Amino acid sequence: MTDTSPAEMASALGKGLLSFPVTTFHADGSFDPEGYRENIAWACSHGPAGLFVGGGTGEFFSLTPAEVAGVVKIAVAEVGRRLPLIAPCGYGTEMAKELARSAEGAGADGLLLMPPYLTEFERDGIAAHVEAVCRATRLGVIFYSRASATIDEVTLARLCDRCPNLVGFKDGVGDIEMMTRIYARLGGRLTYLGGLPTAETFALPYLELGVNTYSSAIYNFLPKFALDFHAAVRRRDHTAVYAALREFVLPYIAIRHRRKGYAVSIVKAGMRLVGRDCGPVRPPLTDLTPHEMDELAVLVSGRN
Numbered sequence: 001m002t003d004t005s006p007a008e009m010a011s012a013l014g015k016g017l018l019s020f021p022v023t024t025f026h027a028d029g030s031f032d033p034e035g036y037r038e039n040i041a042w043a044c045s046h047g048p049a050g051l052f053v054g055g056g057t058g059e060f061f062s063l064t065p066a067e068v069a070g071v072v073k074i075a076v077a078e079v080g081r082r083l084p085l086i087a088p089c090g091y092g093t094e095m096a097k098e099l100a101r102s103a104e105g106a107g108a109d110g111l112l113l114m115p116p117y118l119t120e121f122e123r124d125g126i127a128a129h130v131e132a133v134c135r136a137t138r139l140g141v142i143f144y145s146r147a148s149a150t151i152d153e154v155t156l157a158r159l160c161d162r163c164p165n166l167v168g169f170k171d172g173v174g175d176i177e178m179m180t181r182i183y184a185r186l187g188g189r190l191t192y193l194g195g196l197p198t199a200e201t202f203a204l205p206y207l208e209l210g211v212n213t214y215s216s217a218i219y220n221f222l223p224k225f226a227l228d229f230h231a232a233v234r235r236r237d238h239t240a241v242y243a244a245l246r247e248f249v250l251p252y253i254a255i256r257h258r259r260k261g262y263a264v265s266i267v268k269a270g271m272r273l274v275g276r277d278c279g280p281v282r283p284p285l286t287d288l289t290p291h292e293m294d295e296l297a298v299l300v301s302g303r304n
Helices: 006-013 033-045 065-079 093-106 123-135 153-162 176-189 200-207 223-234 238-256 262-273 290-300
Strands: 050-052 085-089 110-113 140-145 166-171 191-194 213-216
Touching (some): 006 140, 006 191, 033 065, 065 093, 085 093, 093 110, 093 123, 153 176, 200 223, 262 290
Parallel strands (some): 085 110
């Protein structure tokens, strides 16, 4: 069991770039535990501030509960307290609570609460969902605001009062006004994480909103680029940031936008191009076409 307090975990995450390692699969789509262990070791070796395993880039939505538990167990053993290890939980409230308890038992340092699956709900409903998960664990919880799982600053403040272990807010929506309202009301009560697809695009403006770090999918295959970009953002080097956006990030996003679900597919494609093949994506996602792979290869060439 972790000896890191929720507040300590959240504070540590805010000090640097965050990584969301992909989940490795064999060619037939089955989970590859040894490949995953190696991938976690590689991710740790480049110095991220924290690892979020089995998240969106890790295809949480396509993993079974047993596979989620396996992913967390392998990652905890490999990380070995070198940095905070955040596990996923989500779907309906009871399943989210079960996954939270499993992650706590495995020794994870915190939880990323993913949006509930499929159904619609009011803000009081999502608040009850968050509170139930927080009460089910002693781990620090980061709420992932995305899709239909969004809350306003009033609801979030009420949850912070009721749930001391709610310590993070990850924004996957991009509502500038709402982020301003949340930070103006809650300030340093939470650690704020950028969680939009290809978060590098929003990193500089979000820094001014109190969101001082983000999760980088690009880190999976170009860690030096990702770390250098994050450093440029933190020192507010507009020239370096916009050069990197023009030369790599925006052309990369243009490929990512070709098809739905490519936010994960393009990461695994990039890993394949740098010699770190982690297998295909699982359905319903689809892999990049050969032509798109060629386009991505031109962007990646010379950057790894």
